[in-house]
Amino acid sequence: MTADGCGAPAGGVAASAATGSQAVVEGRVVHDGAAVGTGYARLLGTGDEFVAEVPLGTDGGFRFFAAPGPWTLRILAPGGLRAERAVQADYGQVTTVDVAL
Amino acid sequence: MSRSDVLVDADWAEAHIGDPHVVIVEVDEDTSAYDKGHIPGAVKIDWKKDLQDPVRRDFVDKTGFEALLSERGISNDDTVLLYGGNNNWFAAYAYWYFRLYGHGKVLLLDGGRKKWELDSRELSTDVPSRPKTSYTATEQDRSLRALRDEVIDAIGKRNLVDVRSPDEFAGRLLAPAHLPQEQAQRAGHIPTARNVPWSKAANEDGTFRSDEELRHLYADEAGLDFGKDTIAYCRIGERSAHTWFVLHELLEQPNVKNYDGSWTEYGSLVGVPIELGEAR
Numbered sequence: 001m002t003a004d005g006c007g008a009p010a011g012g013v014a015a016s017a018a019t020g021s022q023a024v025v026e027g028r029v030v031h032d033g034a035a036v037g038t039g040y041a042r043l044l045g046t047g048d049e050f051v052a053e054v055p056l057g058t059d060g061g062f063r064f065f066a067a068p069g070p071w072t073l074r075i076l077a078p079g080g081l082r083a084e085r086a087v088q089a090d091y092g093q094v095t096t097v098d099v100a101l
Numbered sequence: 102m103s104r105s106d107v108l109v110d111a112d113w114a115e116a117h118i119g120d121p122h123v124v125i126v127e128v129d130e131d132t133s134a135y136d137k138g139h140i141p142g143a144v145k146i147d148w149k150k151d152l153q154d155p156v157r158r159d160f161v162d163k164t165g166f167e168a169l170l171s172e173r174g175i176s177n178d179d180t181v182l183l184y185g186g187n188n189n190w191f192a193a194y195a196y197w198y199f200r201l202y203g204h205g206k207v208l209l210l211d212g213g214r215k216k217w218e219l220d221s222r223e224l225s226t227d228v229p230s231r232p233k234t235s236y237t238a239t240e241q242d243r244s245l246r247a248l249r250d251e252v253i254d255a256i257g258k259r260n261l262v263d264v265r266s267p268d269e270f271a272g273r274l275l276a277p278a279h280l281p282q283e284q285a286q287r288a289g290h291i292p293t294a295r296n297v298p299w300s301k302a303a304n305e306d307g308t309f310r311s312d313e314e315l316r317h318l319y320a321d322e323a324g325l326d327f328g329k330d331t332i333a334y335c336r337i338g339e340r341s342a343h344t345w346f347v348l349h350e351l352l353e354q355p356n357v358k359n360y361d362g363s364w365t366e367y368g369s370l371v372g373v374p375i376e377l378g379e380a381r
């Protein structure tokens with residue numbers, strides 16, 4: 001998907017679309033050892049301010065292109081499953097956060 | 102119009118699956134979501150392929166909208182229930198189209214695809230077959246749509262609501278944080294615009310906040326003067342369609358327009374004023 005729309009495809013925009021200057025936050029979500037293919041990854045700023053959301057890919061994957069700085073990653077999945085992780089994004093870095101629910 | 106006239110919950114949608122007078126329509130940018138599974142009986146509309154002009158930057162004209170709805174098997178007297186991913190951004194955008202082209206009864210599913218999925222409700226991969234219709238649209242209702250000159254003229258006079266994220270508003274990002282940031286437009290916002298990110302109008306599950314919370318958000322927190330006309334914008338006009346829906350349909354503000362050219366147009370115009378920095 002090109003950036004002419006604003007939506008997030010499942011799993012996030014492909015990494016090949018990113019340049020080395022991006023501050024990428026990505027990872028996979030699993031539950032009981034299996035990928036969580038239905039659910040949402042939310043990126044929150046200070047004070048839980050919503051920044052972005054990506055539906056999880058079939059492999060449980062997600063990817064954000066954030067501004068550099070500290071973020072909170074929140075995962076929502078059916079059955080009331082949820083998790084939260086603190087994450088630091090930096091330009092030129094791919095920060096990987098794998099989450100087990 | 103009030104909330105109950107334009108917004109229904111998932112129980113209502115479930116009860117109307119198979120109702121011959123209700124057409125459920127999923128609207129997405131990424132239509133692989135529909136292909137993976139959709140509300141049983143729902144037809145799909147592709148935000149880009151179906152709703153945008155394929156050549157120039159504009160949306161489908163009256164004839165194109167009529168052809169689309171006829172092909173999807175939607176009649177003028179059908180109730181259309183829209184839902185979609187991305188917290189209903191594209192469904193709200195399509196809802197705005199249905200209003201622009203004068204459809205009689207159109208509804209939005211509160212929470213859209215997200216709440217439906219999080220509730221573990223049934224999804225189907227069966228694609229329904231609906232007989233073609235002869236849909237007739239009205240001329241575009243221009244009282245709902247703002248074009249660039251009107252937006253420039255509104256600076257300092259009307260409410261301008263920038264519904265993008267604070268980082269986009271301030272000029273630190275050019276697109277939402279789930280997209281690469283390589284675009285060429287200038288960053289920032291339209292002078293005098295208030296920043297009320299669309300997400301503040303929604304709960305975590307994608308449903309809209311209560312009317313009371315929404316009124317407090319726009320009038321008290323953001324300082325919008327409800328006595329003035331309002332133009333909402335974002336980057337390409339779909340997140341601002343979500344806010345247009347809140348202000349015009351839920352809060353029943355009479356003169357609210359969506360600027361679908363939004364920042365990808367405004368931020369590329371030569372010579373127009375731009376502000377950088379945080380919301381005041």
